[in-house]
Amino acid sequence: MPTLILVRHGRSTANTAGVLAGRAPGVALDERGARQAAALPARLAGxxxxxVVSSPLQRCRETVAPLLAARxxxxxxxxxRIQECDYGDWSGRKLSELSDEPLMAVVQQHPSAVTFPGGESMRGMQARAVDAVRDWNDRIEAAYGTDAVYLMCSHGDIIKSLVADALGLHLDLFQRITVAPCSVTAIRYTAVRPVLLRLGDTGELGALAPREDRAADASPDTAVGGGAGAP
Structure with missing residues (x-):
C-alpha cells in the first residue's frame, strides 16, 4: 500500500495571534508560514x-501552492474530510481564554469524551480523517501501484489523530504527539499494519533549545489546534 506524507499547513495568522481558527474563513499563512511553504518543494526534492490532497481551508491551499507550481x-x-476539527463555538476565540473553560481539561486528558459546543466530537474528527486516508490509499494504489507516495496537507489535530491511529494509540493519548507548522509526518501503510517513518520533521532543531521567554508561556498542556511552533 502507499506511503502517505502528511504536511501540516505553514504557520498562520491565527497561530501567531493565539487564536483557535477552526474553520473560520480568511485565515492565511503569515510571513513565516509563506517562507515555510516556499521551502517545501526543496525539502521534498527527489x-x-x-x-497532492489538501484540506479545503485557505492555509492548507497556500501551503501546497509552491509545490504544485514547482511540479x-x-x-x-x-x-x-481532512479539514480542521469543527470547534464550533470555540472557533475564533483566544486560546488564553479557552484555557479557563472546564472543557479544556477534558480536551487535554480525555479527548475521546469531547464534543465541542456547537461543533463536532473529537472521535468523529478522527474517524472521518482515518476514513479519508483509507479511501485515498485504495485510490492511489489502484492508480499508481503499491510503492506510490502521495501527500496530504492538513491540520495539527487531524495529523495527530492519524498518527495515533497508525500507532494503535487510544485517542486519549493523542495529546502526547506534537506536529509543528509545515512539519512532515510520513506513514507507510502495509497489508498488516501502518509504519510511522517520520513524525513532525521540520528539518530544524530550534524548538529544542531553551528559550528565555518559555517561562511566560510554559504549559503542561498541548495547544488545541497544534500551536505556532518554534519562534
Missing part, C-alpha cells in the same frame, strides 16, 4: 509524489 501537472485534489 520524492516522487504522485498526488507542473502534479494532480491535486481537495478533501473535505
Amino acid at each position: 520524492i516522487p509524489v504522485a498526488t 507542473p501537472g502534479l494532480p491535486s485534489h481537495t478533501e473535505e
